[in-house]
Amino acid sequence: MLEIKNCCKSFENQTVLQDVSLTIPGGSIIGVSGASGIGKSTLAKILCGVTAPDAGEIFLDGQLLVSEKSNYDRRWGLAIQMVYQQPYATLDPSQKIGAGLRELISYHRLTKNKQETEKLIADILAQMQLPSKILAHLPRQISGGEAQRVALARCLLLSPKLLILDEATSMLDVSTQANLLALVKAQMLPNGGSVLFISHDRALTDFYCDTVYAFDEDHRLKEVRA
Amino acid sequence: MAATEIISAFSYACDTISAKLSRGERVLLQDVSFSLSSGERLAVIGETGSGKTMLALSILGLLPANVRMQGGCIQMDGTALPTGKQLQTLRGDKLVYIPQNGAEFLLPARTVRKQLYDSLKKLSLPQKEFPQLAAEKLRLAGFDRPEDVLDKYSFQLSGGMAQRVTIALAACSRARLLIADEPTNGLDEAGRAQFFALLDSIFPDAAKLIITHDISVAARCDRVLVLCGGQMLETGTSAAVLSAPRHPYTKALLAAQVANGMQPSPILREGVSGCPFYARCPEADAGCLNGAMQKHTVGMSEWWCCHA
Numbered sequence: 375m376l377e378i379k380n381c382c383k384s385f386e387n388q389t390v391l392q393d394v395s396l397t398i399p400g401g402s403i404i405g406v407s408g409a410s411g412i413g414k415s416t417l418a419k420i421l422c423g424v425t426a427p428d429a430g431e432i433f434l435d436g437q438l439l440v441s442e443k444s445n446y447d448r449r450w451g452l453a454i455q456m457v458y459q460q461p462y463a464t465l466d467p468s469q470k471i472g473a474g475l476r477e478l479i480s481y482h483r484l485t486k487n488k489q490e491t492e493k494l495i496a497d498i499l500a501q502m503q504l505p506s507k508i509l510a511h512l513p514r515q516i517s518g519g520e521a522q523r524v525a526l527a528r529c530l531l532l533s534p535k536l537l538i539l540d541e542a543t544s545m546l547d548v549s550t551q552a553n554l555l556a557l558v559k560a561q562m563l564p565n566g567g568s569v570l571f572i573s574h575d576r577a578l579t580d581f582y583c584d585t586v587y588a589f590d591e592d593h594r595l596k597e598v599r600a
Numbered sequence: 601m602a603a604t605e606i607i608s609a610f611s612y613a614c615d616t617i618s619a620k621l622s623r624g625e626r627v628l629l630q631d632v633s634f635s636l637s638s639g640e641r642l643a644v645i646g647e648t649g650s651g652k653t654m655l656a657l658s659i660l661g662l663l664p665a666n667v668r669m670q671g672g673c674i675q676m677d678g679t680a681l682p683t684g685k686q687l688q689t690l691r692g693d694k695l696v697y698i699p700q701n702g703a704e705f706l707l708p709a710r711t712v713r714k715q716l717y718d719s720l721k722k723l724s725l726p727q728k729e730f731p732q733l734a735a736e737k738l739r740l741a742g743f744d745r746p747e748d749v750l751d752k753y754s755f756q757l758s759g760g761m762a763q764r765v766t767i768a769l770a771a772c773s774r775a776r777l778l779i780a781d782e783p784t785n786g787l788d789e790a791g792r793a794q795f796f797a798l799l800d801s802i803f804p805d806a807a808k809l810i811i812t813h814d815i816s817v818a819a820r821c822d823r824v825l826v827l828c829g830g831q832m833l834e835t836g837t838s839a840a841v842l843s844a845p846r847h848p849y850t851k852a853l854l855a856a857q858v859a860n861g862m863q864p865s866p867i868l869r870e871g872v873s874g875c876p877f878y879a880r881c882p883e884a885d886a887g888c889l890n891g892a893m894q895k896h897t898v899g900m901s902e903w904w905c906c907h908a
């Protein structure tokens with residue numbers, strides 16, 4: 375469970391988040407929608423520790439993640455992972471998909487030896503419905519939908535408690551979008567994980583999410599559909 | 601449109617378009633054929649990588665260097681389209697292309713005025729009419745005060761304005777065929793309706809080929825062509841295809857819309873059959889692996905499938 379309490383953020387004189395409070399229970403999909411530039415991505419960036427809030431506190435499973443007084447807890451923050459909008463910008467253009475996955479696994483010491491690593495990679499590819507030949511490809515050689523599933527696989531390897539999708543499907547066509555979102559649901563919810571789904575597409579958030587919040591003109595977050 | 605008025609303005613048929621890659625060849629489009637009458641709108645729908653853009657580029661003669669058309673013919677008014685320099689004189693005159701992202705397509709180093717004049721030069725009109733014509737074309741594209749835009753560079757325009765400038769550029773032509781590649785990406789419902797009204801008012805007589813993956817855009821067209829993996833899987837009037845799709849792939853595309861419950865179409869089985877949708881087809885059976893694609897026809901609708 376993630377709790378955001380009275381979070382504020384402004385850039386110079388521009389207020390982006392005004393007293394934002396939000397609770398994301400485990401096993402739920404929460405949608406955040408609103409016009410572009412309203413603060414949706416800033417909220418996501420604060421949750422990932424990319425920017426710091428000006429005021430407020432964020433708790434993950436009751437443990438403090440970040441507040442205005444204490445820095446972002448990097449180790450605890452690994453339980454929050456994010457899939458970005460641009461699938462190709464997430465992946466190193468000069469690194470093959472397989473090499474990228476192996477680097478991630480060894481960096482976070484997810485496995486003890488080579489066999490375990492290869493098995494973990496094979497498992498995650500099967501879950502993502504990706505062919506194993508993709509490991510030998512560079513990011514520019516795979517399609518946008520595949521790249522987005524690779525990005526999702528990299529997040530899921532760290533077994534996150536919260537997965538953030540920041541406009542993650544807006545570059546994809548409708549059938550690819552449907553496939554990706556069904557995968558996210560199947561991978562996150564059964565283990566008690568939750569999803570924060572950020573999109574400007576109200577019809578899509580209404581359909582996909584349990585609860586939908588929207589930013590109003592004063593940059594406050596309001597529940598718009600339970 | 602009365603039946604006698606239909607003239608075959610344009611027809612397209614190709615055996616194969618294949619790309620030469622570093623390790624052998626890959627077929628990008630196979631046995632695609634259609635014809636378009638003047639004033640008619642044809643939507644080409646399909647997922648990413650289904651060959652929609654290759655189709656457009658092959659008509660315009662702008663295929664990338666490693667891609668070639670191996671057979672078939674493209675005809676306009678009953679005669680084959682020329683190649684090389686002669687085709688170049690048709691582009692921007694009889695054949696007009698509206699790109700997906702107007703802002704990236706405009707030349708950053710030339711003002712809107714200069715780019716409009718460049719396009720007008722192709723029409724061999726007297727040069728002293730250019731200022732008036734340019735303003736008129738911009739007004740057609742929805743700019744109430746053309747003089748505000750004329751001396752701007754593309755990076756000074758917003759995304760929507762840049763898109764309208766590309767439409768104004770397209771209007772500097774005697775278009776017989778208009779090709780628009782995902783023209784309404786990033787526009788909302790009202791924007792889409794406006795775009796189509798604009799196309800109809802500027803190009804009433806041109807045949808229009810609209811490339812899209814948005815079903816609501818396809819619904820505004822007269823006919824639909826469904827592409828998957830470079831093959832035609834279904835074609836017919838958009839009312840028929842979109843309300844009663846025959847091919848499982850078309851059904852999957854429609855079911856993936858948010859309004860229809862966003863159903864996924866995951867990979868169900870291994871193997872390759874004649875049908876590019878075989879691995880994900882919920883209706884396929886063992887017979888599909890050996891069966892060839894068969895053409896089915898009901899009324900105006902045609903579809904190609906490997907099972908009954």
